[in-house]
Amino acid sequence: MADIPPEHAAILRVIHSIPRGRVASYGEIARRAGLPRHARQVGRVLGVYSALKLPWHRVLRSDGRIAFPKGSRSHREQRALLLDEGVIVRNGRVDLAIFGWQRDVDAQLWKLV
DNA sequence: TCCTTGACCATTA
DNA sequence: ATAATGGCCAAGG
Numbered sequence: 001m002a003d004i005p006p007e008h009a010a011i012l013r014v015i016h017s018i019p020r021g022r023v024a025s026y027g028e029i030a031r032r033a034g035l036p037r038h039a040r041q042v043g044r045v046l047g048v049y050s051a052l053k054l055p056w057h058r059v060l061r062s063d064g065r066i067a068f069p070k071g072s073r074s075h076r077e078q079r080a081l082l083l084d085e086g087v088i089v090r091n092g093r094v095d096l097a098i099f100g101w102q103r104d105v106d107a108q109l110w111k112l113v
Numbered sequence: 114t115c116c117t118t119g120a121c122c123a124t125t126a
Numbered sequence: 127a128t129a130a131t132g133g134c135c136a137a138g139g
Binding site: 025026027030037038039040041042043044045046047056059060061062063066067068074078 | 119120121122123
């Protein structure tokens with residue numbers, strides 16, 4: 001069995017800890033894993049370990065958009081999985097101020113008014 | 114080694 | 127809001 005490099009393990013651990021109904025960007029995951037500026041590696045790791053059971057659908061771009069091209073198979077699947085757990089996806093995008101793992105509380109309160 | 118390729122990001126126009 | 131740009135960095139050829 002191939003051993004998993006520590007950097008990969010750190011990234012996988014962070015992804016696994018994203019709460020249900022919340023989302024995080026590639027960059028944020030990299031930072032939380034102690035690997036700032038390694039956003040691209042997060043995407044790569046997700047691909048490499050796609051066989052594992054991970055909440056990959058909770059990972060989005062920094063602007064809240066789904067990384068896969070609109071109309072692609074993966075895009076549709078990710079959208080469906082997010083909707084399944086109550087995350088609103090509008091036009092291929094999620095409002096991070098509401099569903100972001102580290103969401104902006106001020107913005108959320110503002111929306112309630 | 115050097116070069117290319119990305120499930121990326123921030124800035125600028 | 128969209129697009130181009132330069133930067134980023136590990137993998138693989």
